[in-house]
Amino acid sequence: MRLNKQNCCSLALLILVLAAVKVSGQKYPDRPITIVAPFPPGGVADLTARPVAAALEKVLKNPVVVVNKTGAAGAVGMSFVANSKPDGYNLLMALSSISIIPEADKLFDRKPAYTMDQLIPIALISADPTIFVVNASRPWKTVKEFVDDAKKRPGEISYSSSGVYGTLHMAMEMLIHGASIQLKHVPYSGAGPALTALLGGHVDTLASGPAVVIPHIKAGKIRPLAGWGAKRVASLPDVATFKELGYDIEFYIWAGLFAPRGTPSSVMKTIREAVKQAVNSTEFKTAMEKIETPIAYLDAPEFQTFWDKDAKMLADAIKRIGKIEIPEAK
Amino acid sequence: MTETLHNLYLGFSVALAPSVLLYAFVGCIVGTLVGVLPGIGPLAGISLLLPASFGLDATSAIVLLAGIYYGAMYGGSTTSILMRIPGEAASVMTCIDGYEMTRKGRAGPALAIAAIGSYIAGTVSVVGLMLLAPPLASFALRFGPPEYFALLLLGLLMLAYMSGGSMLKSLAMAALGLLLGMIGIDPMTGFFRFSYGLVELGDGIGVVPVAVGLFGLSEILLTAGQPTAPEVKKPKLKDLLPSKQEWRDSLWPIGRGTVLGFLIGIIPGSAHIISSFVSYAVERRFAKDPERFGHGAIEGVAGPESANNSATSGAFVPMLALGVPSGPIPAVMIAAMMVHGISPGPLLITQQPELFWGFIASMYVGNVVLLILNLPLVGIFVNVLRVPYPLLYPAILLFCVLGVYAVNGSAVDVGIMAATGALGYLLRKFDFETAPVVLGLILAPMIEMSLRQSLAMSSGSYAIFVNRPIASVMLLVAVVLLLFSLLPFLVKSIDWRQKLGIETAGGEKL
Numbered sequence: 001m002r003l004n005k006q007n008c009c010s011l012a013l014l015i016l017v018l019a020a021v022k023v024s025g026q027k028y029p030d031r032p033i034t035i036v037a038p039f040p041p042g043g044v045a046d047l048t049a050r051p052v053a054a055a056l057e058k059v060l061k062n063p064v065v066v067v068n069k070t071g072a073a074g075a076v077g078m079s080f081v082a083n084s085k086p087d088g089y090n091l092l093m094a095l096s097s098i099s100i101i102p103e104a105d106k107l108f109d110r111k112p113a114y115t116m117d118q119l120i121p122i123a124l125i126s127a128d129p130t131i132f133v134v135n136a137s138r139p140w141k142t143v144k145e146f147v148d149d150a151k152k153r154p155g156e157i158s159y160s161s162s163g164v165y166g167t168l169h170m171a172m173e174m175l176i177h178g179a180s181i182q183l184k185h186v187p188y189s190g191a192g193p194a195l196t197a198l199l200g201g202h203v204d205t206l207a208s209g210p211a212v213v214i215p216h217i218k219a220g221k222i223r224p225l226a227g228w229g230a231k232r233v234a235s236l237p238d239v240a241t242f243k244e245l246g247y248d249i250e251f252y253i254w255a256g257l258f259a260p261r262g263t264p265s266s267v268m269k270t271i272r273e274a275v276k277q278a279v280n281s282t283e284f285k286t287a288m289e290k291i292e293t294p295i296a297y298l299d300a301p302e303f304q305t306f307w308d309k310d311a312k313m314l315a316d317a318i319k320r321i322g323k324i325e326i327p328e329a330k
Numbered sequence: 331m332t333e334t335l336h337n338l339y340l341g342f343s344v345a346l347a348p349s350v351l352l353y354a355f356v357g358c359i360v361g362t363l364v365g366v367l368p369g370i371g372p373l374a375g376i377s378l379l380l381p382a383s384f385g386l387d388a389t390s391a392i393v394l395l396a397g398i399y400y401g402a403m404y405g406g407s408t409t410s411i412l413m414r415i416p417g418e419a420a421s422v423m424t425c426i427d428g429y430e431m432t433r434k435g436r437a438g439p440a441l442a443i444a445a446i447g448s449y450i451a452g453t454v455s456v457v458g459l460m461l462l463a464p465p466l467a468s469f470a471l472r473f474g475p476p477e478y479f480a481l482l483l484l485g486l487l488m489l490a491y492m493s494g495g496s497m498l499k500s501l502a503m504a505a506l507g508l509l510l511g512m513i514g515i516d517p518m519t520g521f522f523r524f525s526y527g528l529v530e531l532g533d534g535i536g537v538v539p540v541a542v543g544l545f546g547l548s549e550i551l552l553t554a555g556q557p558t559a560p561e562v563k564k565p566k567l568k569d570l571l572p573s574k575q576e577w578r579d580s581l582w583p584i585g586r587g588t589v590l591g592f593l594i595g596i597i598p599g600s601a602h603i604i605s606s607f608v609s610y611a612v613e614r615r616f617a618k619d620p621e622r623f624g625h626g627a628i629e630g631v632a633g634p635e636s637a638n639n640s641a642t643s644g645a646f647v648p649m650l651a652l653g654v655p656s657g658p659i660p661a662v663m664i665a666a667m668m669v670h671g672i673s674p675g676p677l678l679i680t681q682q683p684e685l686f687w688g689f690i691a692s693m694y695v696g697n698v699v700l701l702i703l704n705l706p707l708v709g710i711f712v713n714v715l716r717v718p719y720p721l722l723y724p725a726i727l728l729f730c731v732l733g734v735y736a737v738n739g740s741a742v743d744v745g746i747m748a749a750t751g752a753l754g755y756l757l758r759k760f761d762f763e764t765a766p767v768v769l770g771l772i773l774a775p776m777i778e779m780s781l782r783q784s785l786a787m788s789s790g791s792y793a794i795f796v797n798r799p800i801a802s803v804m805l806l807v808a809v810v811l812l813l814f815s816l817l818p819f820l821v822k823s824i825d826w827r828q829k830l831g832i833e834t835a836g837g838e839k840l
Contacts, residue, residue, distance in 0.1 A: 040377060040658070040662070041377040041380040041381065041662055041665065042377075042380060042661060042662040042664070042665025042666070043665070046665075047665060047668070047669065050381060050384065066381065068377065069739065070738065071529065071530055071532065071533050071738065071740070072515070072529045072530070072532030072533055073515075073532070075529050075532065076529055076530060076532075079529065104520060108520070108521065108522070110522065111527060113529050155789070158786075158787060163517070164517070164518060164519060164520045165520050184786065184787070184789065185786065186475070186783050186786045186787055187517060187518060187783070187786075188783070189517065189779065190661075192654060192655040192661050192664075193598065193655075195654060196471065196598065196648070196652075196654045196655075197474065197475075199471055199652065199654065200471035200472060200473070200474055201471075201474075202474035202475065202787065203787070211668070211673070214673065215653055215673045215674065215675025215676070215677065216653070216675055216676065218675070218677065219675060219676040219677055221676065287669075289671070290668070290669060290670065290671035291668050291669060291671075292668070292673065323519065324518065324519040324520065326518060326519065326782075
């Protein structure tokens with residue numbers, strides 16, 4: 001090859017490109033990291049992702065941006081990260097529903113938006129047990145009274161939820177199964193409207209997160225009967241857990257950080273270390289306190305075990321619900 | 331009363347603090363911009379700025395976000411009036427008569443009346459919010475699915491009074507809108523309907539891309555199809571302000587729009603959009619000469635624009651008094667409060683008086699700011715009409731695409747806008763009105779949800795609509811309305827619609 005001017009240039013460019021590739025391969029991160037929140041701003045995923053991003057930014061000394069990619073109950077954002085390049089620059093802040101969507105797709109024979117093995121866990125950030133609340137004007141004071149009444153009139157006591165196959169529907173399905181009762185389901189389009197329906201007395205009961213129900217419990221509009229956690233919720237010390245009452249059910253609305261499968265282990269190690277430091281910082285703790293969400297940090301291996309168990313429980317619940325049959329109108 | 335005045339004094343001392351005042355001002359400016367840009371509405375604007383508000387104190391954050399919300403309602407009318415492109419979905423009705431006024435050289439008065447109507451509605455409805463929030467909020471809670479269904483059915487029947495041309499054609503268009511509204515996840519069973527494998531269609535077809543396509547794009551296409559560029563009367567300086575007659579004509583529509591908007595705003599759902607449709611229908615019904623509607627009647631601008639502004643205050647009633655969201659925008663604002671460690675709930679007003687009264691006072695201030703901001707802008711905005719079409723329309727097209735894409739970051743939405751633009755072009759060539767399509771699309775998912783929720787509550791018995799007093803009264807009114815609009819078909823001589831004649835079907839009137 002004659003070394004004319006043009007070739008020289010090409011060669012120099014090639015070396016430059018190779019060098020750049022090498023540098024970027026050596027050091028993670030060298031450009032902004034994106035955390036995708038698959039729900040709109042103001043939702044649990046978004047409100048958890050933002051303090052995580054802010055704390056991570058300090059630890060990694062690199063910009064971390066939260067992007068809301070919303071649609072189809074989170075499926076759009078989750079499949080976006082599941083199918084993105086596994087280089088550690090696209091992370092996902094997902095909620096429990098990450099395990100529900102693929103199961104629902106299976107139930108309806110749909111082409112799945114993503115599969116769970118396309119994603120690997122980084123860390124669990126928070127896990128809030130749902131609380132079982134009833135409208136204050138209803139007679140039940142304990143779970144026992146409620147279950148006895150429900151057995152007397154199957155399918156007559158109603159509950160609202162954030163939507164069919166949504167997390168709040170799942171929590172109630174576990175209670176229905178655990179207590180062998182039948183309830184009437186009235187789905188709404190989100191946890192907010194579901195709570196409004198309970199406050200207005202249009203439904204009798206609801207399962208929802210502590211942060212959402214506590215102000216209304218304090219105002220005396222609704223009454224808590226039990227919680228789904230393994231332990232009692234700190235801010236509701238008088239409310240027993242279903243486990244204490246002899247029902248073997250446990251359910252959490254959790255938020256965890258994920259990466260696409262195939263992310264290099266060195267990169268994973270950096271992210272895991274950074275997240276561990278980030279969740280222990282004071283500003284992160286203050287931020288989570290303000291949104292009344294206790295931190296429930298688990299590193300990747302423990303989170304994997306937790307996720308496997310949770311996903312299996314949800315899959316079973318979906319199979320039990322099956323396809324929903326609408327009764328004939330009269 | 332003295333207590334209210336005392337509280338209001340507290341509120342103004344918060345709202346007039348330089349930092350809070352600054353954020354009210356910033357919110358109003360951002361809101362106006364968000365409203366002017368086609369596609370991007372208040373929800374997108376607030377969502378984009380929510381993270382930025384985390385660094386502020388709670389009161390400034392809420393004041394900023396609220397400013398964006400009602401600022402967008404002011405700004406939304408601008409492009410509707412000047413270019414027939416709804417700046418946000420609540421301005422769809424303004425497109426019809428507002429744009430006709432522009433074609434007659436009355437763009438200035440239309441913009442001025444929209445701003446003044448918004449100001450009056452905004453200010454009066456804050457008084458309502460201040461004095462009536464707790465009792466109204468508990469009344470709003472009594473609206474369950476059956477009541478909501480009855481109300482929506484009532485809204486659908488308003489269609490009969492909305493159209494200018496053939497009623498058959500507008501009913502056909504409403505049916506098309508209702509059908510489009512069926513796309514997406516079945517709310518009761520989780521089935522995907524008509525999604526053709528597109529995950530994005532799971533949430534249904536968005537109102538924004540359809541409104542921009544049907545109104546904006548179709549207008550651009552129609553103009554391009556004309557052999558010579560249409561002549562728009564360039565505004566003269568003395569034509570910027572409304573005439574005496576226009577003032578007189580606008581007064582009652584503004585008043586009615588204010589009351590309607592506030593009441594509809596309290597009820598959960600996309601209230602600010604529906605309120606503008608209802609207001610337009612009501613004004614048309616009340617008008618002595620309904621045939622002027624669709625040809626530049628100023629009432630058709632004054633009513634809906636007042637209603638959508640007043641609805642924003644109404645939407646804050648359940649949020650502030652009970653801590654429950656009445657729609658997606660208050661939901662984002664509740665999240666903003668939670669980030670600052672304030673739990674929104676029934677005790678908010680007593681526990682956080684600075685926040686509540688500061689917020690109320692800032693809305694009074696914000697409305698004045700918006701009026702001062704918008705009236706001089708009228709003179710600037712009308713000059714857009716001096717830009718020659720070959721330059722103006724491609725630029726508008728670009729803004730439409732950007733705006734619609736920005737809402738969800740979804741290319742599917744841009745595709746929907748393009749398709750509905752082509753559809754709108756065809757429909758208007760054949761003299762079909764496009765507003766009923768948008769109304770149908772908005773109402774269909776809500777009607778379906780509330781009907782099926784009601785039936786789930788009653789285990790499938792339709793008796794639930796008769797047994798609940800609020801629902802049954804509204805359904806009775808709906809039936810009476812329906813009979814009224816059917817009467818002309820039975821007794822030809824009292825057909826007020828006949829006066830309009832089908833001669834209005836002159837082409838690009840709508």
